[in-house]
Amino acid sequence: MSVRKMKKAVTIRFPAPLPAEIPCPICEGNKCRVCEMNGKIKVTVDAKVPIQRHLIVQYIAEHMDEIANELSQKFGLIPDVQTEDMFEVEGRTYELVKISSLGGVVWVAHRIDEQESPRYFKSWKNLQQFKGDWLEG
Numbered sequence: 001m002s003v004r005k006m007k008k009a010v011t012i013r014f015p016a017p018l019p020a021e022i023p024c025p026i027c028e029g030n031k032c033r034v035c036e037m038n039g040k041i042k043v044t045v046d047a048k049v050p051i052q053r054h055l056i057v058q059y060i061a062e063h064m065d066e067i068a069n070e071l072s073q074k075f076g077l078i079p080d081v082q083t084e085d086m087f088e089v090e091g092r093t094y095e096l097v098k099i100s101s102l103g104g105v106v107w108v109a110h111r112i113d114e115q116e117s118p119r120y121f122k123s124w125k126n127l128q129q130f131k132g133d134w135l136e137g
């Protein structure tokens with residue numbers, strides 16, 4: 001274990017083309033038709049901009065709705081919905097559906113042997129308590 005193990009800000013490098021001005025390589029700044037008599041040419045330089053990861057996470061958190069919409073439209077990204085579990089307690093059968101999205105995770109417990117309002121759980125702990133309650137009851 002070294003001191004390097006200490007928590008360090010994670011930085012992500014994003015490609016960011018930066019505009020730059022260089023002296024015209026044809027006339028070397030003496031003005032010609034290529035540089036439109038400016039003596040300079042505008043170019044875009046491929047650069048990478050370091051951005052701290054926590055700032056990205058913060059940005060996403062603050063623009064969740066916007067980003068979620070954009071992801072859906074551009075990439076067809078939709079919340080992942082899957083049956084995670086089936087459980088039965090005292091003859092009551094539930095299907096546990098997990099919905100994962102950019103905004104987090106929510107579990108929905110549907111009773112499938114009888115009509116009953118679905119129950120929603122936003123935390124794993126609450127879900128376990130619900131299951132536990134039935135188990136203990």
Ligand SMILES: [Zn+2]
Binds near residue numbers: 030035040
């Ligand atoms: Zn020139």
